[in-house]
Amino acid sequence: MLLIRCPYCEEERPELEFRNAGEAHIARSANIDAESDDDFEKFFFIRANPKGVIYERWRHIHGCARFFNAVRDTVTDKFVMTYKAGEPKPAKLPGASK
Amino acid sequence: MAKAAARTKAAAASPSVERRPALAGRALSAPGVKVEILPPAERISLRAPQASLAALSKALGVTLPVKPKTSATKDGRTALWLGPDEWLIIDETGKDPLADCAKVTALHSAVGISHRNVAISVTGPVAAATVNSGCPQDLSLEAFPVGAASRTILGKSEAVLLRTAADAFRVECWRSFSDYVFTLLSEAASDAAN
Numbered sequence: 487m488l489l490i491r492c493p494y495c496e497e498e499r500p501e502l503e504f505r506n507a508g509e510a511h512i513a514r515s516a517n518i519d520a521e522s523d524d525d526f527e528k529f530f531f532i533r534a535n536p537k538g539v540i541y542e543r544w545r546h547i548h549g550c551a552r553f554f555n556a557v558r559d560t561v562t563d564k565f566v567m568t569y570k571a572g573e574p575k576p577a578k579l580p581g582a583s584k
Numbered sequence: 585m586a587k588a589a590a591r592t593k594a595a596a597a598s599p600s601v602e603r604r605p606a607l608a609g610r611a612l613s614a615p616g617v618k619v620e621i622l623p624p625a626e627r628i629s630l631r632a633p634q635a636s637l638a639a640l641s642k643a644l645g646v647t648l649p650v651k652p653k654t655s656a657t658k659d660g661r662t663a664l665w666l667g668p669d670e671w672l673i674i675d676e677t678g679k680d681p682l683a684d685c686a687k688v689t690a691l692h693s694a695v696g697i698s699h700r701n702v703a704i705s706v707t708g709p710v711a712a713a714t715v716n717s718g719c720p721q722d723l724s725l726e727a728f729p730v731g732a733a734s735r736t737i738l739g740k741s742e743a744v745l746l747r748t749a750a751d752a753f754r755v756e757c758w759r760s761f762s763d764y765v766f767t768l769l770s771e772a773a774s775d776a777a778n
């Protein structure tokens with residue numbers, strides 16, 4: 487079983503307590519009326535789906551129930567790091583060369 | 585409001601209306617562990633920001649814990665940390681924590697959930713192994729000491745665990761899940777000693 491560190495519970499907890507909540511750092515336009523159909527489609531439907539490092543929202547649904555962000559490698563399924571919701575995308579990942 | 589309160593009072597006094605707690609009196613003993621349904625208790629779900637905690641703690645008579653996975657108990661009333669702004673308050677003395685919170689003007693949300701939950705006690709030398717049969721958390725005394733509390737998963741149900749002693753757990757689950765949870769723990773109790 488995977489252990490995922492919840493930034494609010496401040497410890498690693500079993501994956502059964504968590505639920506994935508899609509890609510992170512997708513900002514809704516402040517002026518959604520002015521969005522073109524193409525831009526709205528990109529915002530609403532199109533996801534990066536990378537092979538490798540992905541930034542995701544997760545929810546500790548059967549724990550503290552909070553949403554947070556996680557950096558995960560889609561190839562190895564390894565969680566690189568987690569951080570609180572609202573915090574900026576980390577500029578540097580632990581263990582990364584650049 | 586007053587009318588509704590009067591009606592509730594009349595209903596409570598009427599012999600034709602009787603509240604039957606789920607699974608009341610059910611218990612199972614296995615070598616090294618006992619699983620039993622605990623008596624009804626008063627409970628609230630409390631949500632509040634940091635700024636309101638002092639006032640709420642004073643009104644409730646127990647200091648709301650702010651450290652993850654901890655609880656605080658005073659005079660039969662326990663506050664369990666569930667999340668950064670969420671607590672479960674359990675009162676086993678019959679006093680109403682909802683009424684205490686109603687006097688607090690600081691921002692908060694208190695919801696009465698006394699009869700939403702059923703509490704099951706798991707006690708004995710193999711209590712941790714019994715709970716662990718359905719719960720993936722590390723329940724060793726190092727990781728989950730006496731007083732530790734956590735919302736987690738128990739088999740197919742969500743549950744809140746409180747370790748009341750080295751060999752005793754209070755398992756809180758939703759009423760509609762209580763039959764499943766009690767049966768799961770009973771089966772586990774029979775296995776745990778082996």
Ligand SMILES: [Zn+2]
Pocket residue numbers: 492493494495496546549550551552
């Ligand atoms: Zn958490």
